[in-house]
Amino acid sequence: MVTYIIRRLAAAVVLLFVVSITTFAIFFLVPRLAGMSADDLASRYVSKAANSQVIHDTATRLGFYDPILVQYGRFVKGLFLGVDRNYGPGIEHCPAPCLGYSYVTQNPVLPDLLDRLPVTLSLALGAAVIWLVFGVAAGVVSALRRGSVFDRISMGVALAGVSLPIFFTGIVSLAIFRDQLGLVGDVADWVPFTQDPLTWANNLSLPWITLAFLYAAGYARLTRAGMLETMSEDYIRTARAKGLPERTVVLKHGLRATLTPVLTIFGLDLGLLLGGAVLTESTFSLPGIGKYAVDAIGNNDLPQVMGVTLVAAIFIILANLIVDLLYAVVDPRVRLA
Amino acid sequence: MNLRSTASVLAVTASLALAVSACGGGAKSGSSSSGSGGGAAAGPSSEYNAGVTQVVNPSDKTGGTLHMGMPGDFDSVDPGDMYYSYAWNFARLYTRALVMFKPVPGKEGLELVPDLAESLGKASDGGKTWTYKLRPGLKFEDGSPVTSKDVKYAVARSLDKDVLPSGPTYFNDWLDTGDYTGPYKMKGKLDDWKGIETPDDQTIVFHLKKAYGGFDYFAMLPQTAPVPEAKDTGSKYKEHPVSTGPYMFQTHELGKRIELVKNPNWDPATDPNRKQLNDSVEVLLGQNEDDLDQRLLSGKIDVKINSTGVGANARKAVLTDPKRKQYADSAALARTWFANINGDVPPLDNIHCRKAVEYAADRSAIQGAYGGPVAGGDIALSIMPPVMTGYQKIDPYGVEAHPTGDVDKAKQELQACGQPNGFSTSISYRTERAAEKQTAEALQQSLDRVGIKLDIKPFPQGDYFKLYAGKPDFAKKNGLGIIVYGWGADYPEGFGFFQQIVDSRIIRSAGNTNLSVKDPEVDKLIDKAAIEQDATARNQLWSQVDSKVMDDAYILPYVWARGLFYRPATLKNAFISQNWGMYEFLTLSTQ
Numbered sequence: 001m002v003t004y005i006i007r008r009l010a011a012a013v014v015l016l017f018v019v020s021i022t023t024f025a026i027f028f029l030v031p032r033l034a035g036m037s038a039d040d041l042a043s044r045y046v047s048k049a050a051n052s053q054v055i056h057d058t059a060t061r062l063g064f065y066d067p068i069l070v071q072y073g074r075f076v077k078g079l080f081l082g083v084d085r086n087y088g089p090g091i092e093h094c095p096a097p098c099l100g101y102s103y104v105t106q107n108p109v110l111p112d113l114l115d116r117l118p119v120t121l122s123l124a125l126g127a128a129v130i131w132l133v134f135g136v137a138a139g140v141v142s143a144l145r146r147g148s149v150f151d152r153i154s155m156g157v158a159l160a161g162v163s164l165p166i167f168f169t170g171i172v173s174l175a176i177f178r179d180q181l182g183l184v185g186d187v188a189d190w191v192p193f194t195q196d197p198l199t200w201a202n203n204l205s206l207p208w209i210t211l212a213f214l215y216a217a218g219y220a221r222l223t224r225a226g227m228l229e230t231m232s233e234d235y236i237r238t239a240r241a242k243g244l245p246e247r248t249v250v251l252k253h254g255l256r257a258t259l260t261p262v263l264t265i266f267g268l269d270l271g272l273l274l275g276g277a278v279l280t281e282s283t284f285s286l287p288g289i290g291k292y293a294v295d296a297i298g299n300n301d302l303p304q305v306m307g308v309t310l311v312a313a314i315f316i317i318l319a320n321l322i323v324d325l326l327y328a329v330v331d332p333r334v335r336l337a
Numbered sequence: 338m339n340l341r342s343t344a345s346v347l348a349v350t351a352s353l354a355l356a357v358s359a360c361g362g363g364a365k366s367g368s369s370s371s372g373s374g375g376g377a378a379a380g381p382s383s384e385y386n387a388g389v390t391q392v393v394n395p396s397d398k399t400g401g402t403l404h405m406g407m408p409g410d411f412d413s414v415d416p417g418d419m420y421y422s423y424a425w426n427f428a429r430l431y432t433r434a435l436v437m438f439k440p441v442p443g444k445e446g447l448e449l450v451p452d453l454a455e456s457l458g459k460a461s462d463g464g465k466t467w468t469y470k471l472r473p474g475l476k477f478e479d480g481s482p483v484t485s486k487d488v489k490y491a492v493a494r495s496l497d498k499d500v501l502p503s504g505p506t507y508f509n510d511w512l513d514t515g516d517y518t519g520p521y522k523m524k525g526k527l528d529d530w531k532g533i534e535t536p537d538d539q540t541i542v543f544h545l546k547k548a549y550g551g552f553d554y555f556a557m558l559p560q561t562a563p564v565p566e567a568k569d570t571g572s573k574y575k576e577h578p579v580s581t582g583p584y585m586f587q588t589h590e591l592g593k594r595i596e597l598v599k600n601p602n603w604d605p606a607t608d609p610n611r612k613q614l615n616d617s618v619e620v621l622l623g624q625n626e627d628d629l630d631q632r633l634l635s636g637k638i639d640v641k642i643n644s645t646g647v648g649a650n651a652r653k654a655v656l657t658d659p660k661r662k663q664y665a666d667s668a669a670l671a672r673t674w675f676a677n678i679n680g681d682v683p684p685l686d687n688i689h690c691r692k693a694v695e696y697a698a699d700r701s702a703i704q705g706a707y708g709g710p711v712a713g714g715d716i717a718l719s720i721m722p723p724v725m726t727g728y729q730k731i732d733p734y735g736v737e738a739h740p741t742g743d744v745d746k747a748k749q750e751l752q753a754c755g756q757p758n759g760f761s762t763s764i765s766y767r768t769e770r771a772a773e774k775q776t777a778e779a780l781q782q783s784l785d786r787v788g789i790k791l792d793i794k795p796f797p798q799g800d801y802f803k804l805y806a807g808k809p810d811f812a813k814k815n816g817l818g819i820i821v822y823g824w825g826a827d828y829p830e831g832f833g834f835f836q837q838i839v840d841s842r843i844i845r846s847a848g849n850t851n852l853s854v855k856d857p858e859v860d861k862l863i864d865k866a867a868i869e870q871d872a873t874a875r876n877q878l879w880s881q882v883d884s885k886v887m888d889d890a891y892i893l894p895y896v897w898a899r900g901l902f903y904r905p906a907t908l909k910n911a912f913i914s915q916n917w918g919m920y921e922f923l924t925l926s927t928q
Contacts (some may be wrong), residue, residue, distance in 0.1 A: 031800075035811075040803040043848040047412075047420045047503050049837050052845050054498045061499050088500040088521040088571020106572040107399075107591060115591075174628055178636050186637065189621065190593065285624040287593040295409075295592075296625070300799060327352060 005321070008253035018315045020306060021072065023137035027302045028068050038064035044300050062103060064178075075100060075306070083167045099310070100303035112292065119190055119288035123280060124262060124273035126204055128266070135216035136262065140221025140255060143231065154220060161217025170210050170283035177206055190287055207284045211277065219262060226258035233257075242310040259330050273314025274319065318329030357400040386624035388666040388904055388912045388920070390443055391874035394908040396614075398928035404540070404617045405922075406633070407642035408626040410592050412503045415575040416559035420503055422825075423642050431580040431597060432562035432616060433608070434551050435469050435488065435541075438609055438924045442912035443444070447726045447829055449553050452610060453483070453563070453581070457553050458536045464548030464870050469479045469556065471539045476602040477565055478580040485541040487563035489533045490520065495560040497521050500571050505827060506516065507555050513544040521571060524546055550870040554828050583901070585612040595620040614910070614926035634661060636905040639927055640920060641889055644825075645668070646900035652712050655903060665903050667711045670826035670918035671834065672898040674707055674714065674772075677853035681809060682762060683816040689754035691890035692734075695746035700895040706775035711903040713772075716740050717894035720839075721883040724897075724915055725829040727876020733887045747787045759788020762818030765806045768795040773821045776895070780819065791819065808847040820852050828915055831866055833880025837888050839863070854891040 031041060042059035043050070063071055077083075078098040083093050085101055094101070099109035138158070142151040177183045185203040195201045230236065230252050237250045276290030285291075289308060296304030314335075388391050395680050416432045419425060429437065436566075437452040439445055451457055454469040461468065475483035492512075494502055497519030517523060517530040534542040543552065555561075568579050577586045583605075584597035597618040605613070620642065630651035632638040641647065646668070647655060655661045684690045700716045702883065707713030718732040735743055751757055764780060766773035779899055781791040794817065796805040805811055806820045826834035837843065841855040857881060866878035879924045884890055902920060904911040914921035 031370075031804075034800075034804060036800070037601055037847070040800075040847050043803050044799070045502060046498065046626070047505060049506055049850065050502075051499065051506055051510070051843075053846065054509070057499055058502060086500070087495070088494070090571075105591070112591070171627055171631075175631060179631065179637075186632075216822070232779055268529055283625055283626060283628070287590075287620070287623055291623060292592075 001325075003104065005325075008321050008324070012314075012321075014319060016313055019309055020075070023306050023309050024068070024072050024075065024220055024302075028071070029299075070213040099307040102301050102304050104301045104304075109303045110249065112192055112304070113289060113307050113311055116287055116289050116292050118192060119286050120253060120274060120276060120281070120290060122193060122200065122204055123211065123277055123286060123288060124270060126201075126208040127215065127277075127280075129271050130208055130212035131214075131216035131219055132266065133217025134212065136223045136255075136259075138216070139225075140227055140250065143222045143227030144250065145232045146228065149223075151300070155224070158217035161213045161215075162221075164214075164320060166210060166214055166279045167283050169279065170207070173210055173282070175208055187306045207280055207286060210284075211273075211280045218265070222262055222265065223258055226261060227254055230254045230257045242266030256330060258326060259296075263323050263330060267319045269315070271316035272312070274315035277306060340851075341681045344521070354594050357404065359534045368699055369831075383663045383906065385662050386666050386682075387563060388612040389444070389668060391912060392442060392924070393904060393911045394906075394909040396907075396928060398926070400616050401927040403618045403640070403927055405618065405620040405640045405642050405927055406624045406629045406638045407428075407620065407622055408624055408629060409643075410622045411818050413501075413575045413707070414586075414589070415501065415578055416530065416562040417564065418501035418503045418572075418575065419559060419726060420827075421644065421918060422642055422917050426914070426922045427642065428559045428562070428924050429582060429611075430577060430584045431600070432584045432587065433475075434559055434561040435556040437610060438914070440921050442915070444915060445913040447724075449557060449612065452608075453488070453561075454556070454651070458543075458556055459726040460550075460552070461869055462548075464550050464552070464868055465545045467545070467552045467556070469543075469545045471541070472607050473520055473539070473570060474604055474607045475561070475563075475581065476604065477568075478585040478602055480602045481565065482538075483563045483581055484538040485535040487536070487565055488541050488561055489535050490566045490569070491564040492533060492560055493517070493520050493527055493879065494532065494564060494571075495519075504560055505558065507558065508560060511547075511549055511555065513546050513672075516858040529568075536890045539605055548868040548870075550868055550875055551830055551832055554830055554833060557828065583608070583611050583838055584615075584618055587617070593622055594693070597624065608855065612887070612924055612926075614928065622713075625697065625813075626881055626900050630903075633903055633905065634763065636907055637907050639902070639905060640922065640925060642922075644900065644919060645713075645882050645898075646902040646919070649708070649846075651903070652708065652796055652901050655901065656711060661903075664906060665901055666913050668900050668902055668913040668918055669722070669827065669915075670898040670900055671717070671722050671724050671829045671916075672747060672823065672918070673717055673722050673894050674703075674776075674849060674896040674898060675717070675892050676764070676776070677820040677822055678893055679812055679818050679853045680855065681813040681853075682816050684754060684756055684760050685818045686876060687754045689750045690756060690760065693747045693750035693754060693756075693787060694744045694784060694789065695734045695890050695893055696750060697784045697787045697789060698737055698893055698895065699741045699779055702779035702783065703776045703895040704740075706779060707772045707896045707898070710899075712901040713898060714896040717897045719883050719887050720894045721831070721834065721890050722826070722897045723880070724918070725826060725831070725834060725880055727831060727872075729876075729883075731884050733885065735885070742783050742786070744786050749785075751789075753789070759784075759790065761790040761792065763794050763816045764819040764821065764860040765794045765796055765801075765812075765817045766821035767798040767801050769798045776821050792816075802846045802850070807849040807852060809849070810846070812852070822852060823898070824850070825898075831865075831876065831882065835879060836863060837883050839882060839892075854886055854889070856889050857890070859885050905923060 005053055039055050039057040043055050043063050045060050046054055080096050083094045083098045084098040088198055094108050099106050099165055139155045142154050184206045191199045222278050236253055239253050276293045278290035280289040281290035282294055293308040298307055412421055413419045416428050433453045435454045436449050439450045440446045441915045453471055455472050458467040458469050477715050492508055495501055496509055500521050513532045520527050522902055532544055559710045565579055574591055580600045583600055583603045585600040588596040588599040599613055626648050627650055629641055630647050633641050655665045678685055678691045678694055680686045704713055704716050718736050721728055764777045766777045784791055806817055824838050837850040839854040841860055844851050862878055862882045866875050869875040910924040911920055
């Protein structure tokens with residue numbers, strides 16, 4: 001098991017390297033191929049009336065005149081050794097792993113990301129609990145009562161959930177539940193859990209439900225399909241023939257086998273969300289990593305884009321690793337293999 | 338889903354949400370409304386456009402929190418590192434510059450009045466030297482006295498664009514900087530630098546490379562707001578700018594939220610232009626614009642911080658509902674939407690061909706593209722927006738009489754140009770801007786009436802000036818004869834509007850702001866206006882610049898921009914500042 005984890009982590013490092021070099025190449029090579037000079041690139045990060053000297057100085061400060069490999073080398077060096085930066089009155093050291101400084105805000109990227117991480121974690125984990133519980137439960141009940149009114153309604157709702165984009169459900173639910181009914185707090189006013197857990201939960205309830213609505217739909221359909229297939233297996237018939245209670249048959253034998261694909265998808269979804277729930281955070285004005293990513297791309301801010309990309313990649317890799325390890329817990333057949 | 342259908346879905350969603358919220362909605366807790374709703378549904382009756390000419394809901398009551406929200410973030414809240422007008426407007430809550438625009442409605446709001454200084458600047462040496470004397474009793478938020486050295490330090494630090502890149506470069510360009518590059522790179526040399534002198538703690542003297550008659554406008558820039566050297570943290574100063582105004586930073590969660598509280602060391606006796614009515618001011622940053630508009634319309638947010646007012650979806654909701662419209666103001670902005678006519682691309686090197694374009698254009702259709710007369714703007718007769726100081730009406734192409742174009746005159750000009758059957762050229766616009774796309778299409782249709790064929794070429798907004806339309810070689814090589822564009826004044830006086838778009842000497846290899854105007858006579862007029870110290874004579878010269886560029890037909894102006902702004906019923910002391918082209922933040926309160 002330990003060897004397996006080490007091997008997966010080593011592969012993850014290689015993957016992160018590939019992700020970083022691809023991001024770097026897209027950022028620098030594409031504009032260069034389009035004929036953009038170092039000064040052209042630097043003019044994105046100066047004020048609107050900056051003169052040629054200011055643009056030249058900016059290009060020099062950001063290292064745009066250096067060959068791309070040198071610039072990438074500087075980024076990698078920052079990851080392992082940190083970066084020194086002149087902030088005006090003095091020099092500050094950004095300790096390793098340093099993801100560099102934003103070209104636009106001049107803030108160090110990693111602390112910015114860590115500052116936004118609790119928002120994304122709160123959003124993703126809260127929503128994940130809701131969609132997992134409700135999605136799987138609805139899927140199980142629908143499968144067991146196939147063709148019933150509940151099955152039809154829940155699958156209809158699930159279809160709506162999958163189909164409706166979050167910027168639609170989000171804005172409309174804000175108008176109804178916050179502005180009309182006053183049931184939830186001002187979502188945009190982010191309050192950390194450590195500061196006030198009740199307000200935290202109240203303000204996040206709508207983003208949780210909206211996001212969970214989108215995902216629960218898929219999980220309900222997935223669980224239903226899996227349960228329908230599993231419940232017609234021979235070993236389920238055998239379990240029933242042995243006289244096991246229906247509850248045990250469904251939960252221990254039926255659901256357990258169905259959970260493997262659900263877990264796989266869950267790992268991917270959660271990893272993606274932890275790397276930034278872009279649409280949800282933008283719709284609800286939540287200052288998380290997803291919103292940060294949108295702003296970074298809008299500003300052509302490479303260090304920020306690079307930081308978000310790497311953090312998102314790490315989350316996806318870790319989530320998948322954890323899911324792979326959980327397979328053994330959920331499905332004894334994996335353990336035997 | 339393609340882009341168009343995505344945009345449609347977004348528009349429908351936002352409209353639906355606004356419609357839902359239009360059914361009612363409560364005011365934010367703690368606001369002064371009686372509880373039954375702070376939006377359009379309740380509160381005192383108002384009048385559409387009342388805020389354009391007068392103070393709406395005047396009140397001297399103190400207390401409460403002013404809730405502000407903005408779709409993005411400030412370029413910076415460091416007074417030495419900001420450029421957007423909404424940032425300058427906001428900065429006056431916690432900083433004081435040497436000079437400021439008078440915070441009153443109407444034309445009077447374009448007047449400069451002393452702020453930190455006792456009076457406006459006194460010029461000497463033919464306008465190359467400007468002297469200001471500070472008011473006595475000025476203090477920073479920590480109680481330490483403000484001296485002229487703090488102002489000198491503030492301006493000196495703003496010269497360093499490596500550390501503070503976002504602000505304007507007027508001081509870099511005009512101050513006699515010599516070899517001085519700012520206090521960060523030249524530590525301990527500030528006193529040796531004679532570009533700014535401080536003979537005593539109250540007096541500050543600016544020395545310019547060449548005379549400039551409108552230096553008070555530079556003294557108005559937030560870059561002259563004092564910064565104590567001991568508290569300067571360079572690029573990190575934005576985390577807590579030290580206050581001299583009525584409010585000071587309590588919290589600044591970068592990119593998320595700002596909270597200002599009362600500055601106990603601000604003395605109203607030293608400040609005739611400000612009041613300290615709110616207990617605190619909160620700004621939520623990075624808000625979803627449609628949701629922010631929704632909250633503004635339902636009274637949960639008091640003010641939206643941006644330069645164009647409510648978004649397209651909220652605009653419809655406001656203008657079609659009289660209950661909401663009474664709380665809206667359509668404000669004229671110091672901004673013109675126009676297209677450059679590129680003389681580098683034949684046959685537009687011939688003035689008559691350029692004039693044919695001026696005459697043939699249907700400005701009325703373009704006005705519709707920008708949102709119509711209320712939310713988009715007025716049909717432009719010349720380049721200079723009428724809200725600016727010294728505007729003089731000219732209409733060289735008879736636009737007032739022919740808003741849809743004068744086809745006969747256009748054909749006459751084509752004859753004179755030697756192209757009686759018209760010609761072909763290309764028109765560029767910024768892909769992301771729907772109004773510019775519609776503008777290009779409207780021009781394509783209207784110019785086609787006289788045989789001028791336009792090939793429409795969109796380019797991405799982010800690189801429009803660096804790689805495409807703003808790069809003369811590219812524009813010439815690709816035959817961009819007409820370039821859709823627009824410009825807003827840094828400050829509402831001729832130099833702050835014209836210099837960047839009509840001075841041929843600032844044209845460089847890429848990233849230009851002047852995309853076509855190359856007339857030595859215009860350059861001479863700019864120089865003459867710059868050194869003129871008499872404001873009336875100076876304004877006359879800027880009017881001549883407007884007229885000369887129009888005669889040259891290098892620019893085709895079509896819309897003088899407007900923004901539609903919304904003030905919830907609970908907002909007090911609200912009016913549109915003619916200078917900022919948005920609500921004056923300094924006077925706003927909620928009690």
